[in-house]
Amino acid sequence: MREWQRLGLVFAALLVLSMVMTRTQLVAPVALLSATAPLTQLGVVTGDNLRRAVTGFLEQRHLSGEVSALTRANEDLRQKNELLSLEVRRLHQVTQITATQAPNAVATAQVIAVNPSPLLARLTLNKGSADGLQPRMPVTVPAGLVGQITQVGAHQAVVVSLVDPESSVGVTLAGGKGGRGLATGAPPDRLKVEFTSGVNVQPGDVVVTSSLGGVYPVGIRVGQVEKVLLLGPNDLTRTVIVRPTVDVGSVTDVTVLGRL
Amino acid sequence: MSVPVGPPWLMILGYVVALLVLQSALSRLLSPLGVPPPDLFLLTGIALARRTLPVSALLGAYALGLAQDILGAGALGLHAAALAGGTLLVLLTRRAAGSRAGQGLLSVLAAVLGQWLTFMFLTYWLRTGLVTAESLVHILPLSLLTTLIAAPLWNWFADYALGRVPDGLE
Numbered sequence: 201m202r203e204w205q206r207l208g209l210v211f212a213a214l215l216v217l218s219m220v221m222t223r224t225q226l227v228a229p230v231a232l233l234s235a236t237a238p239l240t241q242l243g244v245v246t247g248d249n250l251r252r253a254v255t256g257f258l259e260q261r262h263l264s265g266e267v268s269a270l271t272r273a274n275e276d277l278r279q280k281n282e283l284l285s286l287e288v289r290r291l292h293q294v295t296q297i298t299a300t301q302a303p304n305a306v307a308t309a310q311v312i313a314v315n316p317s318p319l320l321a322r323l324t325l326n327k328g329s330a331d332g333l334q335p336r337m338p339v340t341v342p343a344g345l346v347g348q349i350t351q352v353g354a355h356q357a358v359v360v361s362l363v364d365p366e367s368s369v370g371v372t373l374a375g376g377k378g379g380r381g382l383a384t385g386a387p388p389d390r391l392k393v394e395f396t397s398g399v400n401v402q403p404g405d406v407v408v409t410s411s412l413g414g415v416y417p418v419g420i421r422v423g424q425v426e427k428v429l430l431l432g433p434n435d436l437t438r439t440v441i442v443r444p445t446v447d448v449g450s451v452t453d454v455t456v457l458g459r460l
Numbered sequence: 461m462s463v464p465v466g467p468p469w470l471m472i473l474g475y476v477v478a479l480l481v482l483q484s485a486l487s488r489l490l491s492p493l494g495v496p497p498p499d500l501f502l503l504t505g506i507a508l509a510r511r512t513l514p515v516s517a518l519l520g521a522y523a524l525g526l527a528q529d530i531l532g533a534g535a536l537g538l539h540a541a542a543l544a545g546g547t548l549l550v551l552l553t554r555r556a557a558g559s560r561a562g563q564g565l566l567s568v569l570a571a572v573l574g575q576w577l578t579f580m581f582l583t584y585w586l587r588t589g590l591v592t593a594e595s596l597v598h599i600l601p602l603s604l605l606t607t608l609i610a611a612p613l614w615n616w617f618a619d620y621a622l623g624r625v626p627d628g629l630e
Contacts, residue, residue, distance in 0.1 A: 206515060208548075211518060214541060218540055219582070221537030222537045222586055223585070223586065228529065232530050233530060233531065240481075246481065247485035251489050
């Protein structure tokens with residue numbers, strides 16, 4: 201018998217054997233499977249670990265990208281939050297000012313420049329006539345008066361602050377103590393107020409705006425009396441040094457009030 | 461590297477252990493991706509066909525297929541017959557083609573063809589949905605591809621564990 205014929209016969213026999221076994225659904229005893237279970241389990245565990253390693257590596261790359269994206273988003277949100285907080289602070293400032301100083305707030309503005317001169321105390325705001333600002337409009341913060349607008353551009357305005365030598369504000373003493381005076385700037389950071397000699401002014405007294413001059417609403421806090429100068433024999437007015445309530449050097453956001 | 465470094469029984473045992481572990485690991489690794497793993501049992505059938513006499517190779521392949529059936533907890537005889545069918549076709553192809561270039565590739569193609577032809581025959585015999593048009597379109601090509609990719613490596617390992625193919629048989 202030729203070899204390939206023998207091979208064919210052997211295969212045919214094996215095939216018939218398989219046909220019988222598969223037809224009868226002959227299944228191996230579980231004990232045989234159990235014998236090799238540790239080996240197949242080792243393969244399964246190895247495969248699982250490899251798959252987890254690959255998946256973990258890929259996910260880590262994906263997560264790294266996601267972390268970067270979230271960090272960027274977080275940064276954006278932080279900036280937006282910062283802007284919104286600033287806006288809320290400004291609106292709160294306006295609310296406070298309209299409630300305590302004057303109801304006719306025109307705009308809020310930011311200080312974008314200060315006069316570099318050691319003698320002058322002037323601020324530049326980031327809003328101008330396009331935003332409704334006009335000369336002689338009072339500028340305040342919730343703590344007190346800042347000054348008044350003297351020049352207006354389309355998108356910028358200049359404020360002469362209280363401590364500027366060219367500034368003059370009609371003032372009176374708060375708390376019903378009366379008195380009428382004119383506060384002028386005394387660089388670098390004080391005001392000099394001339395009261396009539398009969399006014400009983402003491403250090404610590406609070407000075408607020410009066411209707412004198414017709415520029416500022418009445419009652420806005422200007423400062424506190426720091427020193428009362430001695431009255432000379434021929435003096436008709438009593439001069440006091442006032443420390444302004446608002447530190448012009450640190451003001452960032454201001455509110456502009458409408459003209460009287 | 462191709463010279464075995466231990467007693468033959470130990471090398472064969474190591475080969476069987478590696479076969480079982482790797483086949484399980486590859487199945488676990490590739491199945492979730494929808495890719496059938498390379499059929500290392502079939503490659504072992506080819507290795508037998510290269511190393512032993514034809515009838516012994518056929519019987520050895522059948523025994524190996526029976527082991528695969530036992531491991532898969534399926535009906536005995538299914539993979540046994542398929543592996544024997546694949547090995548038979550490898551033997552016939554080698555006889556017809558001689559020792560020409562591309563023998564390895566041809567052997568794998570013949571083995572996969574023989575295996576699936578036997579599967580199809582048994583499907584017809586059992587009147588079951590064992591082999592479907594779907595599996596012929598999706599599983600067979602991928603299975604052939606992964607087995608082809610694994611074949612050089614597995615041959616190299618078989619050379620190491622079972623020894624080189626004797627000149628007379630090659």
